[in-house]
Amino acid sequence: MKQLFGLAMFFLMSLQVKSQVQNITALEIVNRSIDAMGGIEYLRSIKTLYSDTKTTMEGRLVHWIIKEMLPNKGSFQIVYNDRVVYSDWFDGKKGYSITNGKKENR
Known part of the structure; x- marks a missing residue:
């Protein structure tokens, strides 16, 4: 009898919790x-938002750094193998990128 009462109480409580979650x-x-x-x-x-996402490429660590x-x-x-291999900037009016040491306006 105690087990049946306990089971009934558990069932009723779970219904109440479920109804609260749905609201x-x-x-x-x-x-x-x-x-x-x-x-x-x-x-x-x-x-300012800053993120530094790290991945591995060819067994080396790569950082993808974004600043907004x-x-x-x-x-x-x-940043690959502790050196910057690509950079891209935008100052609100003009943008440019640097790849292999060459600067390009965007």
């Missing part, structure tokens, strides 16, 4: 995510 909207999920990252004001205060800055500025570099 969460996409907007609530996004808002909770924003709050977890520091809030909307903090996210709006960010002016407001308003509309950015750079991209590929």
Whole structure:
């Protein structure tokens, strides 16, 4: 009898949890995510994004470095075997790239 009661309680509780999960909207999920990252004001205060992605090519480490800055500025570099093999910059008006030591306007 105790086992049956325990099983019934578990079943009812799982139904309640399931119904609570289904009531969460996409907007609530996004808002909770924003709050977890520091809030909307903090996210709006960010002016620069930087990423350094690392991969391996031919057994050597490659860095793919991206910098993005407001308003509309950015750079991209590929660093292979501890040397920059490609660079690309945009200053908001003009852009250029450097490949094999040669600079090209974009």
